[in-house]
Amino acid sequence: MIFFKKYLNEKFSEKKLIIKKSKFFLNDDNKNIIFIYTIDKSKLYFSSEENTNFLSTKGKIYKIPVKLNWSKNFTTKKKTTEIKTKKISVDSFNEGSLIEGNYEYENILDLFSSRFKTKYKILDKSIVFESKKSLIKSTPIKYDGFINFKPFNFVINVESKKLNHLYFWKNLYLIDELISTELLLNQNLYGNIFISSEEILKNKHFSKIGININFKESEINLDNTRLYSDKLGELIIYNSILQSEKGFVILSGKLKLKINDQDFFYKHFLIPKKNRKEIKNLIFDVSLQLNDRSLMVNNIYFENNNKIRNFDSIDQIIENNRAIKYDYLNSILFRKFVKEIIIAYSQEG
Numbered sequence: 001m002i003f004f005k006k007y008l009n010e011k012f013s014e015k016k017l018i019i020k021k022s023k024f025f026l027n028d029d030n031k032n033i034i035f036i037y038t039i040d041k042s043k044l045y046f047s048s049e050e051n052t053n054f055l056s057t058k059g060k061i062y063k064i065p066v067k068l069n070w071s072k073n074f075t076t077k078k079k080t081t082e083i084k085t086k087k088i089s090v091d092s093f094n095e096g097s098l099i100e101g102n103y104e105y106e107n108i109l110d111l112f113s114s115r116f117k118t119k120y121k122i123l124d125k126s127i128v129f130e131s132k133k134s135l136i137k138s139t140p141i142k143y144d145g146f147i148n149f150k151p152f153n154f155v156i157n158v159e160s161k162k163l164n165h166l167y168f169w170k171n172l173y174l175i176d177e178l179i180s181t182e183l184l185l186n187q188n189l190y191g192n193i194f195i196s197s198e199e200i201l202k203n204k205h206f207s208k209i210g211i212n213i214n215f216k217e218s219e220i221n222l223d224n225t226r227l228y229s230d231k232l233g234e235l236i237i238y239n240s241i242l243q244s245e246k247g248f249v250i251l252s253g254k255l256k257l258k259i260n261d262q263d264f265f266y267k268h269f270l271i272p273k274k275n276r277k278e279i280k281n282l283i284f285d286v287s288l289q290l291n292d293r294s295l296m297v298n299n300i301y302f303e304n305n306n307k308i309r310n311f312d313s314i315d316q317i318i319e320n321n322r323a324i325k326y327d328y329l330n331s332i333l334f335r336k337f338v339k340e341i342i343i344a345y346s347q348e349g
Helices: 002-008 165-170 172-180 262-268 312-320 332-346
Strands: 017-027 033-047 052-061 064-073 079-085 090-099 102-111 114-122 126-131 134-136 139-148 153-160 190-197 208-216 219-221 225-229 233-245 248-259 281-289 294-304 307-309
Touching: 165 172, 294 312, 294 332, 312 332
Parallel strands: 153 190
Antiparallel strands: 017 033, 033 052, 052 064, 064 079, 079 090, 090 102, 102 114, 114 126, 114 134, 126 139, 134 139, 139 153, 190 208, 208 219, 208 225, 219 233, 225 233, 233 248, 248 281, 281 294, 294 307
């Protein structure tokens, strides 16, 4: 890596160097492979007229087609990097300027229909960054964080004034495509992304959200993600894992609903008054398939006074509905299913 950095900071030959059908390996200090870049064609040269190094390359990272253009001007000391990808709709433009002896950078990242503008500095063992007029779709967001190199890990905090739940839900297939590339299922990837919003749009049930995305080796989970409602209560995700199975990306885990207003809960699910037995916490063991947003309910538990119970009658209802896949955007079937579960629970001793 030191050799590569030194090479880029020196003037290339004016005679164009062309590389075809090769591979570039990036290893950490323990010689573990971080990623492999398969080169289809690369071109390097120095322009004496512009006093600038130029590098352009086409290839693949984790089977994702990537085009990269890089330049460094030896007069202004300015560096630029432009990356365009296919399959996952990610484009990036990066510009570095030498200010008082140190480089400061600005990056523009276009991800699906969102744009992230970031100012950052590269320190000895880390990168620190903050947002600058960034948007998710048309909603302003703020974020900051750091990336450490030794050992490699990161923390990113994102605060959005509003979060369009319906837009996010409809575009889960994009996350499915990103996970399917295995770019994020990397054994050397450690970090956390926390996304919070005080207002959820297009959601009848919850008003606030805190999404916690954890990366640990080749696993991703959403443990300690929370949704809030003044009436319904608090929904917590735990024991979760996001993984690729037989070509499908599936989020499995438990959802604990801490019910705040019993009457509101019963009215929402149309529970007859004679079947309204007290419930403190309701736990759903579920699997969500991202490409079609289908939700499967594997088990349901009831928690009262720190005791978790399930019942044979409820297990039988779940088994009878095993083939049904629920969609949040069409909640009639799911509400009917929960109603049947609650009535069965009320009849237990």
